[in-house]
Structure formats: structure tokens, C-alpha cells
Amino acid sequence: MSQVTIVRATYADVLPKLRELLAPLGGIESFVKPGQKVLLKANLLGSYNVAKAVTTDPRVVEAMIILVKEAGGIPFVGDSPGMGTLKSAIKAGGLEEILEREQVAVADFENEDVYPRPENRVSQRLVLARAIKEADVIITLPKLKTHVQMNFTGAIKNQYGLMVGVRKSNYHLRLRDNDLMGELMVEINKTANVALAVMDGIVAMEGDGPSGGSPRELGLLLASSDLLAVDMAACRIIGLDPMKVPTVTAALRLNYGEGEEKTTFPLLAPDDVKVKDFRQVAHSKDIIRMLPMPKWFMRWFGAQWAPHPQIDPSKCIKCFRCRNGCPVKPPAIDPERGKNVSKDCIRCYCCHEFCPADAIKLKRSFLDRIFHFNSLLNFLSRVFGKLISKFSI
Numbered sequence: 001m002s003q004v005t006i007v008r009a010t011y012a013d014v015l016p017k018l019r020e021l022l023a024p025l026g027g028i029e030s031f032v033k034p035g036q037k038v039l040l041k042a043n044l045l046g047s048y049n050v051a052k053a054v055t056t057d058p059r060v061v062e063a064m065i066i067l068v069k070e071a072g073g074i075p076f077v078g079d080s081p082g083m084g085t086l087k088s089a090i091k092a093g094g095l096e097e098i099l100e101r102e103q104v105a106v107a108d109f110e111n112e113d114v115y116p117r118p119e120n121r122v123s124q125r126l127v128l129a130r131a132i133k134e135a136d137v138i139i140t141l142p143k144l145k146t147h148v149q150m151n152f153t154g155a156i157k158n159q160y161g162l163m164v165g166v167r168k169s170n171y172h173l174r175l176r177d178n179d180l181m182g183e184l185m186v187e188i189n190k191t192a193n194v195a196l197a198v199m200d201g202i203v204a205m206e207g208d209g210p211s212g213g214s215p216r217e218l219g220l221l222l223a224s225s226d227l228l229a230v231d232m233a234a235c236r237i238i239g240l241d242p243m244k245v246p247t248v249t250a251a252l253r254l255n256y257g258e259g260e261e262k263t264t265f266p267l268l269a270p271d272d273v274k275v276k277d278f279r280q281v282a283h284s285k286d287i288i289r290m291l292p293m294p295k296w297f298m299r300w301f302g303a304q305w306a307p308h309p310q311i312d313p314s315k316c317i318k319c320f321r322c323r324n325g326c327p328v329k330p331p332a333i334d335p336e337r338g339k340n341v342s343k344d345c346i347r348c349y350c351c352h353e354f355c356p357a358d359a360i361k362l363k364r365s366f367l368d369r370i371f372h373f374n375s376l377l378n379f380l381s382r383v384f385g386k387l388i389s390k391f392s393i
Contacts (some may be wrong), residue, residue, distance in 0.1 A: 002226035002258040004233045006268040009202055009221045015063040018198065021223045022067070024266040031196045031225070032137055034072030039107055039135035040064055041194075043143045043158055044079035044119060045210055047092040053205045053215035056141045060093035060200045060221075064141060065102050078107025078131050079161040082168060086110075107131035112164050115191050121327050122184045124350055127192055128162045138194045140227070144201035144218065144234050145209035146281050153210050154234050155197035155227040156247040156256075159188045180327070180346065182246030186256050189227060197230045198223045206236070206279040213279075219272055228257025236260075238278035256355035309351050311339040315359035322351035322360060323366035333360075 004026050009017035022028055032038055042061050048054040061077060068075040077099060080087045086109050090096050099106065111130040118124050132138070140157035150157060160168060171184060201220035207213035220237070224230040228251040242248045242260075251257050267337040311322075316335050323331045331343035341351075352360045 002224060002263045004222060004226070004229050004263055004265055006220060006222050006233065006265065006270070006273060008057070008219050008268070008273070010087045010204055010219060011057060011059045014059050014202070014213040015066060017221055018060075018063050018067060021198070021221050021267075025196075025223060025225065028067040028071045031139065032068055032071040032073040036073050037134060037135035038068045038073040038075045038139060039131055040068070040075055040077045040139055040141055041158060041161065042077060042095075042141045043087065043153075043161070043200075044077050044081050044089040044093055044095075045161075046081045047084045048118040048211065049092060050094045051215070052211075053143065053145075053203045054209075054211045055089070055093045055211075056143050056200050057202065058098055059203070060141060060198070061095060062098045062102070064139065064198060065098070065104055066283070069102075073129040073137070075102075076105040076107045076131075076135075078109045078129070080109045080129060080164045080168070081161075108134060109161075109164060110147075117187060117191055120187045121350075122180055122187055125163075126188060128166065128188065128191065129164050132162060132192055138192055140194050141199065142197065142199050143205065144199050144220075144222075144238070145205035146207060146213060146238075146240070146279075147210050148208050148281050150181070150246050151281055152231065152235055152240055152245045152247075154247075155194075155199060155224075156189055156231055156251060157185055158197075159186050159192050159194065162188055162192055177346065178246040179250065182250030183254065185247050186250045186254050190254075190256060194227060196223065196225050197227050199230055199234060201234065201237070202240075204278075206238070208281060216275075216278065218275060220272075226257045226263070228252070228259075229234040229263045231261070231271050232260050233265070237273055238275055238280075240278075240280060252282045304351075308345060308347065309333060309341050309349065309360050310358045310363045311335055312361060314337055315357050317357045317359070319356065322355055325350045 003025060005021050007017050007021045042056040044055050050057060059218040065075045108130045112127050113130050113133055115128055117126055140155055142155050145153045147153040178211045199222040201222060203217045204216045204218045205213040206216040222230050222234055231248055232242040235245060252259060318335050323334045326332055328344050328346060332342045333351045352362055
């Protein structure tokens with residue numbers, strides 16, 4: 001059985017309320033041992049003012065830093081913003097002075113490491129922030145928000161920020177399928193092995209989140225070692241059917257966490273604090289389609305950005321591992337069909353990972369070789385991040 005704890009709280013009393021929240025779970029000492037390095041993975045989507053309720057409130061982060069230190073742990077904080085730099089997001093989100101005062105380091109979300117996961121369906125070779133390897137324990141601190149593409153962004157989705165820079169957008173362009181995106185996010189969570197989720201629902205976001213919605217005061221904190229359970233509980237609180245959330249349905253398919261039938265609530269239950277008029281997403285949107293570009297251009301640009309697999313017939317041994325391991329049905333790649341993949345290829349690169357003969361190459365487009373799209377987009381992300389920080393009030 002999983003446990004989800006829920007308490008009423010304000011930012012003024014967040015520290016004692018966090019102690020109350022974690023007590024039924026064994027306290028912070030159940031998750032953090034003396035000397036362990038603890039990554040506090042906040043939601044730092046971009047350079048947004050804290051009043052907009054886009055990011056995890058700095059007072060929640062500060063209280064968790066204090067608790068980790070009390071347990072003898074060594075906290076460090078980080079995320080990879082969807083736009084801008086981590087430094088600008090920390091400053092705009094009110095964390096800079098807290099980290100300086102508490103002498104807490106910023107996690108390494110610039111460098112990457114490869115995390116082989118051959119059992120995965122969407123990505124057998126996850127490239128994630130080096131911060132994961134530097135941490136003995138990961139505690140995720142999501143913001144309770146609705147989301148225009150995934151309907152809800154909570155504990156499971158918060159680890160999508162373990163992907164560095166525009167790599168996240170790259171997957172949005174490549175997959176273009178919410179069920180696959182949900183599975184990818186669960187695969188990231190399984191890799192990261194998050195120990196605890198503490199969700200900031202004191203001031204949530206309703207409507208067209210993750211950044212375009214409206215702050216909504218709920219006065220709640222939620223916690224669990226089961227990220228699926230805490231997400232499902234949060235959905236019930238705001239009146240959202242959890243089965244409409246791709247990360248939830250993916251977690252159930254992949255046996256990541258327990259379902260509602262196996263979850264207990266030692267403090268408050270979702271029905272005790274349910275909000276009847278929480279504004280949901282009006283219309284689900286593809287994140288990439290929110291950009292002010294024609295659909296045909298985004299399809300073309302995706303093809304230019306993401307390399308496409310290609311079979312080298314001189315090396316292919318016709319083992320068909322690529323075809324058998326392709327998540328697309330019918331398979332997008334087949335040695336019997338020729339060297340090229342079909343237009344249905346989702347750029348997951350499973351075939352590249354499966355091939356024992358190194359017969360599948362990832363071919364970059366001619367334009368990508370000239371313009372280096374990843375470097376260009378990272379540069380534009382930093383520029384737009386500064387503009388958001390400047391005009392965020």
C-alpha cells in the first residue's frame with residue numbers, strides 16, 4: 001500500500017507543516033541519511049516571478065533545505081528550464097538569496113551523462129543531467145498545475161526537467177504523441193529513482209498552464225514516496241479525471257507506482273479538500289503547435305532538427321532487431337524494405353540502440369549540419385529567457 005499525506009498550509013507556516021506532512025511517512029529521516037547528497041528537483045520552468053505561480057515557491061524549497069540539513073544531508077537545488085538559464089530562473093523565482101544564505105550549491109544541469117536503459121520502449125539511451133549521478137537521493141518538488149498538452153503537470157512530469165536544454169523540445173517534435181510522451185517521462189523517473197515527492201499546492205495554477213494559467217490559492221501540501229499516487233490524489237482534488245493524464249496512464253501501464261485502490265491517506269483525503277470549480281485546460285494543445293508558426297513549417301523543421309535513422313546495407317546482418325524493437329506499428333524500419341525509414345518514424349532511435357552490427361546511422365539533415373540547430377536553439381532560449389525575466393512582474 002502507498003501512502004499520500006495531505007495538509008492545509010500557508011507559506012508563512014510551511015516549515016512546521018512540512019514536518020506534519022512527512023511525519024506519517026517516517027519523517028525526513030526515512031529518506032535522507034547523514035552525509036548523503038540530496039538533489040531537490042524544483043519546478044523552475046523559466047525566469048518567472050514567483051507571484052505567477054509558475055515555479056515551485058522558494059519558501060517550500062527553503063523549508064526542504066532546512067529539513068534535509070536537519071537530517072544530516074547535503075542539499076543542492078536545480079532544474080533545466082524550458083526557456084532561459086537555470087541562473088536566471090533561480091534569480092527570478094526568488095531562490096538566489098535563499099541559496100546564498102543557506103550555502104546551498106546549484107546542481108549541474110549543464111553537463112549530461114548517458115543512462116542506458118535497454119528495457120525501455122521509447123528511449124533505451126536516455127541522456128540526462130549529470131546532477132542525477134551526483135545525487136545519493138532525489139526529492140522532487142513539483143508545482144500543482146494544469147498543463148495544456150498533458151492536462152496536468154505534477155510529480156512524474158517534473159522529472160522531464162532532468163533533460164537538459166532544448167533536448168526536451170526535441171522530443172516534443174519527434175514523438176508528437178501524448179501516450180509516448182507519458183511513457184518517456186515514466187522512463188526518466190525509473191532511471192532517476194526519485195525517493196520522495198513534495199507537491200506545492202499552496203498556490204496552484206489553474207487554466208492554461210504550465211505558464212499561461214492563473215494562480216489559484218488552495219492552501220495544500222501533498223507528499224508521497226509514490227509519485228503516481230500523489231499525482232492521482234492531486235488530480236482528484238482539482239476535479240480532473242486522472243485517466244485523462246498521459247503520465248498517469250503510462251505509469252499504470254508500466255507498473256510505476258500503485259493505483260488509487262492501493263493508496264491510503266493517513267491525514268486528509270482528497271475528498272476532504274476537493275475544489276469544485278478549479279479551472280481545467282480549455283482545449284488540449286500540442287506544445288510545439290503553440291509556437292506562432294504554420295503547421296507545415298513545424299513538420300519541416302522537426303525533420304531538419306532531429307536526425308533520422310538509416311540502414312547501411314553493407315553492414316546489416318538481417319537480424320531484424322530494429323524491426324522487432326520499433327514502438328511504431330507497423331514498424332517504421334525494416335531491413336527488407338530498404339535503407340530508409342517510413343514517414344511514421346518517431347525518432348526514438350530504438351533501432352540504433354538495438355542494432356548489434358552498427359548498421360544503423362543517425363543521419364543529420366544538410367541544413368542541420370550547416371546551422372547547428374541545437375546550438376542555435378539553446379542560444380535563442382537564453383535570449384527569450386532574459387526577456388521573460390525582464391517583463392515578468
